[in-house]
Amino acid sequence: MEILSVLGLLLLVCSQSGAEIIEQREGSPESLNVPQPCPSDLQAVLRGMSVKLAENRLMIQEQNAKHEVKIEQLQTLNQEQNTKLDKYEVRIEQLQTLNQEQAAKLQELENQVDSQQQAQASELKSLKTRTNETENQVESLRRDRAVGQVAFSASLRESGRGTLGPFNTHTTVVFKHVVSNIGQAYSPHTGGFIAPVRGAYHFEFYFRAHAGSHSSAIVLVKNGEHVFIAGEHQTNGYGSASNGATLLLEAGDVVFLRLWENHVIYDDENHYSMFSGHLLFPM
Template sequence: MKARTNVIENQVEALKRDGEVKQVAFSASLLASGSGTLGPFNTLTPLTFRYVVTNIGNAYNPHTGFFIAPVRGAYHFEFYIGAHGHNSHGSGAVLVKNGEHIFIAYEHQPSGYGSSANGATLLLEVGDVVFLRQWVNSRIFDNENHHSTFSGHLLFTM
């Protein structure tokens, strides 16, 4: 009877670990400190959001800019891109999943400050990589007010 109780307790512990699998959420802005504009660049350029406010589950890497799915599930991502108006350069970024462009946020105005935003819910497998790329020939602004941000969280596992 004692051996059977130990087996059941081990099974319950394993189920608890599976049930608590991951609580995953992150939010970061582009610049760790100061103020600045990135770009324009003549190619798509990966963005690294360095000022991390939240990184529950440590699935977002502020050194690479990559979010790597720790569990299979539905995840929601949002991104906000800010820039000062410019005659020749808009502001924009693309949400990328495993190298595939998913959605873009883009705006272009000749003067003043503008921003664009987008979001998506994605089914991710363990190890899938999600990140942002700066759009070709665009500019992105950020400062201590954190205008340009990237966030995501696990909605539910599957």
């Protein structure tokens, strides 16, 4: 564009100079011999412009060549980056697939852990239940054992010798000399045995009769009801009598011995007259 502008300017100048020369020729004959510089200068300028234009064309060609090389390099780089991007996208897809697989495996493991925990919790609950049942059985056995440890033996007199009776009514016999009283079911103050649990109990009683005007007789009593009786009439010396029974008692039932009215029993430091009983088994 600059070359074209300069060329136009030169043409304008030359045209003006030509006009002035013509005017001078018309006004003065001497001016016809004046030289005309414009065409030769114009040729020199055109040659210079041609050279400059060729140089510019060469430079533009070189620049275009460089630009084409740069464009090819950029295209190659772009292709390489696109190739890498494709690889990255493939890798991302692989990682996403792997992540999904790992998430699925993790969920499966969590489900397995939950299932195992539930199974363990159920087993633990069952174990606790069995443990509680075992503890209850052990406690029941302990109670049965503790309850089953019921037995006593007692004789009539703590010391000395003598007879009990006669009385004008049936009288409860209190055996005061306690040899054993396991479970504390017998009372040496009232003479009664109170059953601690429902079960089968066995009782025995012995007494010694003294010769004299009164006979000897004792009754085994359950809750005020006569069960068995033992009696002896001794006209000379000493005699003895005994009896026993196995009774089904409820918890709280009372068993004791009664001296029959107008009868007597004898005892001394040898403890002939005695009352004993024990629990056979609870029911």
